[in-house]
Amino acid sequence: MKSTFTLALLVLFTFSGCSNTEPEEPLNDDTTRISVNTSDIKTPEKLPLVKDRKIKNLIFMIGDGTGIAQLYSGQLNLAGAAGRLNVQTMPVTGLVKTYSADNLITDSAAGATAYSCGQKTDNGMIAYLPDGTHCKTILEILKEKGLATGLVSTSGITHATPASFATHVESRNNYSEIAEQLLVTNADVYLGGGFEYFIPMEEEGSARKDDKNLIPKFEAAGYEYLSSTEELINATGDKLLGLFAPGGLPSENRTPTLAEMTEVAVNTLSSGDNGFYLMVEGSQIDWGGHANDAQYVLREVRDFDDAIKVVLDFAKEDGETLVVITADHETGGMTIQEANEDNSEMSIYWTTDHHTGVPVPLMAYGPHAIEFTGWFENTEVGIKMARLMGIEEFPAINE
Numbered sequence: 538m539k540s541t542f543t544l545a546l547l548v549l550f551t552f553s554g555c556s557n558t559e560p561e562e563p564l565n566d567d568t569t570r571i572s573v574n575t576s577d578i579k580t581p582e583k584l585p586l587v588k589d590r591k592i593k594n595l596i597f598m599i600g601d602g603t604g605i606a607q608l609y610s611g612q613l614n615l616a617g618a619a620g621r622l623n624v625q626t627m628p629v630t631g632l633v634k635t636y637s638a639d640n641l642i643t644d645s646a647a648g649a650t651a652y653s654c655g656q657k658t659d660n661g662m663i664a665y666l667p668d669g670t671h672c673k674t675i676l677e678i679l680k681e682k683g684l685a686t687g688l689v690s691t692s693g694i695t696h697a698t699p700a701s702f703a704t705h706v707e708s709r710n711n712y713s714e715i716a717e718q719l720l721v722t723n724a725d726v727y728l729g730g731g732f733e734y735f736i737p738m739e740e741e742g743s744a745r746k747d748d749k750n751l752i753p754k755f756e757a758a759g760y761e762y763l764s765s766t767e768e769l770i771n772a773t774g775d776k777l778l779g780l781f782a783p784g785g786l787p788s789e790n791r792t793p794t795l796a797e798m799t800e801v802a803v804n805t806l807s808s809g810d811n812g813f814y815l816m817v818e819g820s821q822i823d824w825g826g827h828a829n830d831a832q833y834v835l836r837e838v839r840d841f842d843d844a845i846k847v848v849l850d851f852a853k854e855d856g857e858t859l860v861v862i863t864a865d866h867e868t869g870g871m872t873i874q875e876a877n878e879d880n881s882e883m884s885i886y887w888t889t890d891h892h893t894g895v896p897v898p899l900m901a902y903g904p905h906a907i908e909f910t911g912w913f914e915n916t917e918v919g920i921k922m923a924r925l926m927g928i929e930e931f932p933a934i935n936e
C-alpha cells in the first residue's frame with residue numbers, strides 16, 4: 538500500500554478538472570479525484586484536556602462551509618488515513634445544528650450571528666434581528682470590558698462572517714456600510730481582503746458608490762494600515778488594518794496566508810494585559826464547496842489548519858486561552874467514496890453547490906473546553922462562549 542507513491546511526500550494531486558455545475562447535470566456526476574497520502578509522515582501529538590481555570594483569552598475560529606468531509610478529505614490528502622490534522626489534536630469535540638430563524642439551511646450571515654450574538658436571525662442579516670433590533674456581539678461587549686479584539690479572514694473583512702462580529706446591517710450585501718461600521722466599532726485588528734470598500738469611487742478598483750476614503754479615517758483613529766505581506770510581518774502598531782486584496786485573498790499562492798495573518802493578530806492582541814478576543818475565519822473552504830472543486834477545498838483546509846497550528850501553539854504556551862473551532866454550516870454536501878486499488882486516491886462527490894443543513898463539527902482546547910462536548914444549537918455555542926468570558930447579560934440588544 539505504501540509502494541507506488543513513495544515519491545509523494547509532496548502530495549500528488551490528480552486533477553480531473555471537472556467543476557461542472559450546470560443544473561442539467563445529474564447529481565453526483567461531478568466528481569474529483571483526490572490523492573491520499575500513503576507515505577509515513579509525522580503527525581502532530583494529541584493535546585490533553587487542561588485544568589479549568591479563569592479564561593483570559595478566547596480565540597474563535599470558523600471554517601466557513603466546513604463539514605466533516607472537508608476536514609477528513611484534508612486529513613487523507615495531507616496526512617493519510619492514519620494521520621491527523623492540527624485541528625484533530627484538540628481533545629474535545631461537539632456537534633452543532635446550524636439552521637437559522639427563517640431557513641433550515643443557513644447562510645453565513647445568520648450562521649455567524651448565532652455565534653456572535655447567541656441569537657438565531659434570518660438569512661442575510663448581520664447581527665441584526667428580524668424585528669429590526671441590533672443584537673450586541675460578544676466582540677463589542679468584551680471590547681467594552683477592556684479586552685483587545687480582532688477579526689481575521691481570507692474573504693473580504695466586510696464579508697458576512699467577520700462583519701457579523703462587529704457591525705449591524707439588515708443585508709449582508711451592504712459592504713460599504715459594513716466598512717464604515719468597522720471603523721466605528723474600533724476593534725484593534727482587522728486583517729483580510731475587501732480593499733475595494735475602503736477607497737472612494739473615483740479610485741481604480743473601488744466598489745463604493747460615494748467619495749468616502751476610509752483608509753485615512755482608520756489611520757486618524759490610530760490604525761497602522763498594511764497592504765502587503767511584508768508590511769504585515771513588520772507591523773508594529775497596536776491597532777492594525779490590513780487589506781491585502783480586493784474581494785477574497787487569492788486561493789493559489791496566497792500571501793499573506795491565514796497563518797501569517799493569525800500570528801500577527803495573536804501577537805498584537807496579546808501584548809496588553811487585559812486579555813483578548815479574536816475571531817479567525819477560513820472563509821474560502823465554503824467557496825471551494827460552492828464550486829464543487831475538491832482541490833480548492835483541500836488548499837483552503839490546509840491554509841486553515843496551518844492557522845490552527847499557530848493558535849494552538851500560542852494556547853499551549855499561554856495556558857489561559859480557550860480555543861473553539863467550528864463552522865457556520867456545511868457547503869456542497871461533500872462526501873468521500875471509491876478508493877482506488879492501492880488506496881492512494883479517493884473520489885469526492887457533491888450533492889449540491891449550495892449550503893446543506895447537516896450539523897457541523899466543533900473542536901475545543903483550553904480551560905473549560907470540556908463544556909463543548911455534546912450536541913448544540915449554534916446559538917448555545919455563542920452563549921456558552923460569552924458566559925465563559927464572564928459576560929452576564931447575553932444575548933443582549935443594543936440600546
Ligand SMILES: [Zn+2]
Nearest residue numbers: 602823868892
Ligand atoms: Zn457559502
